[in-house]
Amino acid sequence: MNSVNRFRFRNTMLIANVISNIVGVTVVFYLFSRTGTLHSDSRNSLFATIDLVFIPLSFIIPIAITLIYERPIRRYLERRHSGLATSGVFTDQVHQRLLNEPFFLMALNALVWICAAVTYSLYFWRLGLSRKAIIGALSLNLQVGLVSVTVAFFVIEFFLQRRLAPYFFPHGGMSAVPKTIRIRIRTRLIAFLAATNLIPMFTLARGSWGIAQTVADTGQALSAMQTMIFSHAAIFAWVGIWLAFLVSSNLTRPLADITSALKRISDGHFDDRVSVTSNDELGYVGDAVNEMAAGLKEREFIKETFGKYVSKEVRDEVLSRKIPLDGEVREVSVLFADLRNFTPLVERTTPQRVVRIINRYFEVMETAIRGQGGLVLQYIGDEIEAVFGAPIPLSDHATQAMLAAINMNDGLAAVNQVFADRGYPALQHGIGIHSGNVVAATIGSPSRLSYALVGDTVNVASRLQNANKKHGTSIIVSVDTHRRFSRNFPVRRLPTTILKGKTEPLELYGL
Incomplete structure (x- = not known):
């Protein structure tokens, strides 16, 4: 000017x-x-x-x-x-x-x-x-x-x-x-x-x-x-x-602006706003239209978010604007659980029965995980990926993850008892837990996103659940997780193991 x-x-x-x-x-x-x-x-x-x-x-x-x-x-x-x-x-x-x-x-x-x-x-x-x-x-x-x-x-x-x-x-x-x-x-x-x-x-x-x-x-x-x-x-x-x-x-200019904005809002353009230039009834209506547009935009945001996020915890954190969409570093404990000998079970069982078995198993496992403040990130075939400490921080995430793993074992025993009564085969699984820093972020395409963890901590946790086969255990935790325990668990030290993709041996503890 x-x-x-x-x-x-x-x-x-x-x-x-x-x-x-x-x-x-x-x-x-x-x-x-x-x-x-x-x-x-x-x-x-x-x-x-x-x-x-x-x-x-x-x-x-x-x-x-x-x-x-x-x-x-x-x-x-x-x-x-x-x-x-x-x-x-x-x-x-x-x-x-x-x-x-x-x-x-x-x-x-x-x-x-x-x-x-x-x-x-x-x-x-x-x-x-x-x-x-x-x-x-x-x-x-x-x-x-x-x-x-x-x-x-x-x-x-x-x-x-x-x-x-x-x-x-x-x-x-x-x-x-x-x-x-x-x-x-x-x-x-x-x-x-x-x-x-x-x-x-x-x-x-x-x-x-x-x-x-x-x-x-x-x-x-x-x-x-x-x-x-x-x-x-x-x-x-x-x-x-x-x-x-x-x-x-x-009089007519504000009315025309309000009418035009309402037409654009009805077409789904919720970023449009009325230019409010008076403090009379028309100004009040203009402010109300702007507030309505902001509310509709928020509702649309919620709708879009719900289509991309399936977890309640993630949903609440996203809506409160606490999750940076470009990622953040968090210290967490990552848990992987994988069913044993599930492929042969699929081959000799009808698809309908397989769906009932796997759904019941996932239901009980998620209940055990959520009961300790954990979050199931995704189901990968017959595998579960869960995290403790993100997106909601947990001060004692390692202990919570271990308690969840023990409860998962107890839940699996209860599921197998029900399956035995129905004539279903018994299930076995292996659980691996590793603690460390990860990058928590929204990952995916513009039309579909998911809340995911990226980092070596995730890879180690995934390798640990496979190590149960070698050591004959059902739960294996890394030394990094063991150091973070705030209470004693009946675990024993396992021989140092070189995990797949690693060059240095890792100290492990098994249950």
Whole structure:
């Protein structure tokens, strides 16, 4: 933003208020000049007074007071332009001042013109001017003030919505700012009614009164009345069209934005947002639409996540944004369990029975694992991969993994008892546990992801469950896991073993 645009932006409300007063003065003076309802001497005196005092008074005083009122707003803009941070309390104060400024400026305009009407009516009275001149000065100033305040209502709001609101409230929330006066839609319509009906009626009444007071001849009075009506109709038609444009723009633009956003949201584009530029009913609806879009986006995120993650623990961690999607290093204990001689069982058993057997086995094993805070990552054929310490940290993950393995053995014994009663063959398995650091991450294609562990710890755990065959055990843990036990288990030290893919022997313990 260059210096000229920055100056215009900083003085938007001030410029809008000056424009409103210029319009008010111009309209009333034009109508006054077309009526010719005062004698020449009174008229010259009145115009001289207005030229020397009224006009400077109506602009200089409001400008000075406005600059004082806008001091926090201007300081805020300077800090933003300099890249400096602003506190929340200061920002709230600026927002309150900005939203209340239209009403402040309208009240200021009304006060200035009321003071001018009273002061200079008294001044004319002290000068000994006629009653008609005094009433004319009073009504003229009141008329200028009425037109200026009405025009200011729409012009200032127009500039506030178009220029300032998107900068100060980029994410909306204007209706939530406390201690502010809200420009309701009903207020706009009442103001528009006053601008297009009541003010012209007041102006016509004042002009008719002036003609009746100054023109005695009936023909001249009718001619003056005709001139007044045509001039008033022309100027108020132009002003009415202008105000209608401002009112319709301030109402239809937010409605069109809301309608467009709802259409895009219904098509599944939940990132679209309504540009909220007012604190009235439309602003509240815009904020509600944005909140709805955010909720729908969250629901869509949950839906997509559920399609990629099957574990409750992983789901909860992902939804709480605790799992970095690009991976994190965790210290865990990894458990692998594999059924023995399962391939021959598949060959001599019907597929339906195989499914019932394997599902029952997995159900009992997962119950044992989850009972100790573990998580089943995946089923690979007849193999189970589980982790203790991710995604939810466990301070005693090695002990928990060992307890889960013992419970798995007990569960397998119970399953075999049931299978024996049904005539199913007994199952055997081997379990390997290794502890260490892993990278926990979401891995897969863009359309399908899974929570997985990567690292040498996983590979060692997988090799350990195979080592049960060599040592005639059902559970084997590495020395790294054994060191982390917080309680004693009935394990024995096994001969050091070189696992597949390793060059150095590993110290093992078996149950």
